[in-house]
Amino acid sequence: MKIFLIEKSPSPTGNPFIFSMKPDTALLQRNRPFYIPEWTQEVQYETALVLKICKNGKYIQERFAHTYYDAITIGIDFTARDVQNDLIAHGLPWEKSKVFGRSAPVGTFLPKEQLNLPQGIHFSLKKNGETVQSGNSLDMLYNFDRIIVELSQYVTIRMGDLIFTGTPAGAGTVQMGDLLEAFIGDKMLLRVPVR
Secondary structure, eight states: OOEEEEESSOOTTSSOEEEEEEOGGGEEOTTOOBOOOTTOSOEEEOEEEEEEEOSOBSSOOGGGGGGGEEEEEEEEOOEEHHHHHHHHHTTOOOGGGTOSTTOEEBOOOEEGGGSOGGGOOEEEEEETTEEEEEEEGGGOSSOHHHHHHHHHTTSOBOTTOEEEOOOOSOOEEEOTTOEEEEEETTEEEEEEEBO
């Protein structure tokens, strides 16, 4: 299983930008706690809609892209921002700030048929009961099908892979004792106590 992260900002090519990947050891499920690593002083959250790939594919055409994912949830991409900034300042790759264990919590998946995709999927994140991020799939620069088409030109996607589709404004820092709750619509699908 691979976890792909798609950048929310426009890329110079006009195509979705695949900016990082996380290993399967980054996955955090079943509302388990997230433990801040001892080697970072600044972990930030970025929430995103997450697609679950349901069959293998490469060089996928846009008219078939919708058949390659069958479920959607909400997830959190945790980043060790202080480590990332230091690596960037030294001109080094910053994967280590993204790939650490349990840095990709994902919620309960909903079959896409339960979601009205043409009407848009509203999603949000609460930190200690206060909404800190809110977005809608209709506001994304690139829709789900376009993301899958672009990704499949370079990487064979496989059943079980996850695609984080980009985060809205409002990313911020977590501390021990925080509680993150992520929603699609008014349905809470993910709860992450921070330890």
